[in-house]
Structure formats: structure tokens, C-alpha cells
Amino acid sequence: MDQLLDQFFNLEIMAAAWPTILRGLGMTLLLCLLVIPLGVIGGLAAALTSLSPRRWVRWPAIALVDLFRAIPPLVLLIFVYAGLPFAGIRMSPFVAVAIAFMLNNSAYYGEVLRAGILSVPRGQAEAARSTGMTHAQTMRAVVLPQGVRNVLPDLISNTVEVVKLTSLASVVSLGEMLHAANLARSVTYNASPITMAALVYLILLWPAVRLVSRWQRRIAV
Amino acid sequence: MTGFDRFLATFFNGEVIVRYLPSILQGVWVTIACSLLIVVFGVAAGVLLACVRAYRIAPLNVAIVVFADMMRALPPLVLILMVYFGLPNVGIMLSSFLVLFVILGLVLAAFTEEIVWAGLTAVDKGQWEAARSTGIGFTGTLLQVILPQALRMVIPPLTNRAIAITKMTALGTVIGVPDILNQATTAQSFSGNASPLTIAAIAYVILFLPLVVMSRWLEERFVRHRR
Numbered sequence: 488m489d490q491l492l493d494q495f496f497n498l499e500i501m502a503a504a505w506p507t508i509l510r511g512l513g514m515t516l517l518l519c520l521l522v523i524p525l526g527v528i529g530g531l532a533a534a535l536t537s538l539s540p541r542r543w544v545r546w547p548a549i550a551l552v553d554l555f556r557a558i559p560p561l562v563l564l565i566f567v568y569a570g571l572p573f574a575g576i577r578m579s580p581f582v583a584v585a586i587a588f589m590l591n592n593s594a595y596y597g598e599v600l601r602a603g604i605l606s607v608p609r610g611q612a613e614a615a616r617s618t619g620m621t622h623a624q625t626m627r628a629v630v631l632p633q634g635v636r637n638v639l640p641d642l643i644s645n646t647v648e649v650v651k652l653t654s655l656a657s658v659v660s661l662g663e664m665l666h667a668a669n670l671a672r673s674v675t676y677n678a679s680p681i682t683m684a685a686l687v688y689l690i691l692l693w694p695a696v697r698l699v700s701r702w703q704r705r706i707a708v
Numbered sequence: 709m710t711g712f713d714r715f716l717a718t719f720f721n722g723e724v725i726v727r728y729l730p731s732i733l734q735g736v737w738v739t740i741a742c743s744l745l746i747v748v749f750g751v752a753a754g755v756l757l758a759c760v761r762a763y764r765i766a767p768l769n770v771a772i773v774v775f776a777d778m779m780r781a782l783p784p785l786v787l788i789l790m791v792y793f794g795l796p797n798v799g800i801m802l803s804s805f806l807v808l809f810v811i812l813g814l815v816l817a818a819f820t821e822e823i824v825w826a827g828l829t830a831v832d833k834g835q836w837e838a839a840r841s842t843g844i845g846f847t848g849t850l851l852q853v854i855l856p857q858a859l860r861m862v863i864p865p866l867t868n869r870a871i872a873i874t875k876m877t878a879l880g881t882v883i884g885v886p887d888i889l890n891q892a893t894t895a896q897s898f899s900g901n902a903s904p905l906t907i908a909a910i911a912y913v914i915l916f917l918p919l920v921v922m923s924r925w926l927e928e929r930f931v932r933h934r935r
Binding site for chain 2: 490491494495549553554556557558559560561562563565566569570571573574602647648651652653654655657658665668669672676677678681682684685688689692693695696697700703
């Protein structure tokens with residue numbers, strides 16, 4: 488038991504690793520600030536195109552969404568970061584992470600938003616159009632606000648997944664929180680820094696996870 | 709050499725592909741084996757936990773909810789690194805494959821528990837009352853009447869989640885599980901060519917695209933059914 492505590496909850500090592508982890512947390516938050524809006528914007532584009540009445544727009548959009556839902560994000564990230572340089576396209580880890588996650592997250596946000604738009608009864612759009620609003624105005628002012636509200640729990644849980652996903656950036660040596668913690672782990676031969684990073688993730692994400700669970704209970708499946 | 713030739717030689721180099729295809733295929737089996745184990749264990753454990761939760765035994769329920777919340781809030785890679793690098797120092801040696809399977813299995817169990825629990829609570833109360841009034845006990849009602857209806861309801865979200873989590877087997881690469889991605893990155897650094905990564909991406913698409921398409925079909929059928 489002492490051995491376990493010493494290996495996973497060594498307060499001395501935790502205190503020493505804290506500044507490093509805090510710096511990593513800064514990078515994690517920065518990544519989130521970039522990757523979440525990019526994913527939502529990309530997802531909106533994916534949702535709107537995959538619901539297009541034109542077949543030649545809809546089918547390629549659905550195919551792309553499914554393609555990026557089939558490829559593991561880490562594979563995508565390593566392909567962008569380690570594969571593209573062979574074609575002379577070099578980029579920093581940060582840009583590679585942004586591109587890879589944008590592709591992956593857009594597909595998932597796209598599916599959520601698509602379900603949201605589909606959940607709005609057709610009559611809403613018809614009524615709005617009949618008042619003389621354009622298709623774009625109808626989408627923006629009538630369908631999207633209701634659709635987003637209907638899938639808000641899914642949007643939040645997808646965002647939780649996106650925040651968790653940023654930990655993959657450690658694999659391409661981007662100094663986010665897990666990378667910082669793992670570095671401290673390899674220097675101290677002690678897993679406590681990773682425990683500490685885990686605690687920070689819990690503090691960040693547990694409230695959201697709990698909120699969504701309670702919410703979904705009320706709405707039910 | 710034209711630009712297109714160079715593109716082919718970099719990402720679809722026949723020679724490199726032929727040389728490293730066997731090792732990537734080995735990785736395919738590792739990925740499939742690990743994925744199947746995760747799905748079987750994760751779904752079974754998750755359904756079991758959701759059923760236990762239905763008995764509403766307070767301390768057990770708190771434990772289940774805390775477990776499910778933690779597994780859903782923590783990035784799997786954090787758990788994998790913590791267990792893989794921490795446990796050997798307290799004298800517990802686990803293979804990287806086992807660590808990957810256990811962690812992702814537990815993560816899927818947590819998500820499955822939440823999804824199935826939502827399904828159980830969504831079954832109409834009258835179903836409970838009707839079954840109990842015919843003299844079936846609590847356990848019988850839960851397993852024979854409520855659970856089957858709940859499971860049917862949650863198939864689409866459960867499929868989506870199972871796909872998302874089995875895809876994470878690629879994380880095993882980080883701790884040295886010889887899966888598709890690991891074989892491909894090794895081959896890529898030996899050959900100095902990106903083709904193994906292309907093959908890996910294609911292998912994942914072949915493995916997972918049918919599942920993704922199936923889940924889309926399930927979802928659409930389900931939504932139409934509900935309307």
C-alpha cells in the first residue's frame with residue numbers, strides 16, 4: 488500500500504512537477520480554444536452539406552464524414568505530422584494537431600449538428616420560408632437555434648471528447664499537459680505527475696460529464 | 709519525375725508496400741483481437757453494472773457512478789500511461805497488450821453502463837408494474853422484460869461508442885503494442901517512406917468504415933421508427 492501511494496501519490500514529486508504541469512495545462516487550454524471552434528465551424532459545414540438537397544453535394548459530404556469517423560485520430564495525426572513531410576509539407580506539431588483534429592472533430596460535430604437540424608420539425612422551416620425569409624435566414628434564425636438546443640447534451644459530451652483528445656498531442660511532442668506530466672514521470676521514475684494530470688482533467692471535465700448525465704436522464708433516450 | 713509521380717512514390721510506393729505489407733497485416737490481427745476483446749468485455753461489464761445499479765443499493769450505486777464518471781472524464785491515454793509506467797514500479801508487470809485491453813475495456817464498460825442505464829430508466833414504468841403484477845420477481849422483470857427493451861433502444865448510441873473506443877486501440881502504439889499503427893510507423897522509419905502510413909490509414913478505413921456506415925444505418929432506421 489505504501490509502495491502504491493509512493494508510486495502514484497507522492498506529494499513531494501507532485502509539488503516538484505506542478506509548475507511543469509501547469510505550463511502544460513496552459514497549452515492544453517490554448518489547444519482547446521483553437522480546436523473546439525474549428526471543429527464546430529467545420530462540423531456546421533459538414534452538417535449543412537450533408538443535408539443538402541443536391542445529391543452531388545450531399546453524398547461526398549457524407550462520405551467524407553464517415554471516412555474521418557473511421558480513421559482513428561492518432562492515425563490521422565501521425566499521418567499529417569510524420570507522413571506529409573515526405574511530400575515536402577512540413578509543419579510544427581501545433582499546426583499538425585490543429586489540422587488532424589479539425590478533420591476528426593468536424594466529422595463528429597457534424598453528425599451531432601446534423602441530428603439537431605433533423606430534429607426540428609419541417610413545418611418550422613416551411614413557416615419561416617413562407618414569411619419571405621431566405622433559406623440561409625431560415626437556417627440561421629429558426630432551424631439552427633432550435634436544433635442546437637435539442638442536441639445540447641450531445642454537443643457538450645462531444646466537446647468533452649475533444650478536450651480529452653488533446654492529450655494525443657503529447658505523441659507528437661507538443662508540450663500539453665500529458666506531455667509535461669509524462670516528461671516529469673520519465674525524469675522521476677514515478678507515476679505521480681501523471682496522477683496529477685489526471686486530477687486536473689477530472690476537475691476540468693467531471694462537472695461537464697455529470698451535467699450531461701443528469702440532463703439526459705431528464706430527457707431520457 | 710512529375711509531381712504526381714513523386715506523390716505516388718511517396719505515399720503509394722509499390723516496392724515499400726510489398727515489403728512491409730506482411731508486418732502491417734500482423735498488426736491488423738492484433739488490432740482486431742484487441743478490439744473484439746474490448747467490445748466483449750466492455751459491453752458485458754457495462755450491462756452488468758447498469759443492471760446492478762437498477763437494484764438501487766446506495767453504496768454500490770455511488771461506486772458505479774464514480775467509476776463511470778471518472779472513466780468518462782479521463783483521457784484514455786492518461787490512464788494507459790499511468791498504468792503502464794506506474795505499475796511495474798510497484799512490482800506488477802503487465803504486457804502492453806493487456807494494459808491497452810483492460811483500460812479501453814473499462815472505458816467502454818463505463819460508457820456502456822451510462823447508455824444502458826439511460827435505456828433502463830427510459831422504459832415505461834407500466835412495463836415494470838405489469839410484469840411484477842403477474843408475479844415475476846424483480847430480477848426476472850429486470851432481465852426478461854425491461855433489459856431487452858432497453859437494449860433495443862440503445863443499440864445506435866452503443867454502436868457509435870463501441871466504434872469510437874475500439875478505434876482507440878491505435879493508442880497502444882504509444883506503449884509498444886504491435887498494432888497496425890505501430891507496425892506502420894516502424895516501417896515508415898525503416899523505409900524512409902510514407903507509404904506504410906497510407907496503408908495503415910487504408911487498413912483502418914477497411915476495418916471501421918463498414919461499422920461506421922452500419923451505425924449510420926441503424927441510427928436512421930431508429931429515428932424513422934421513432935417518428
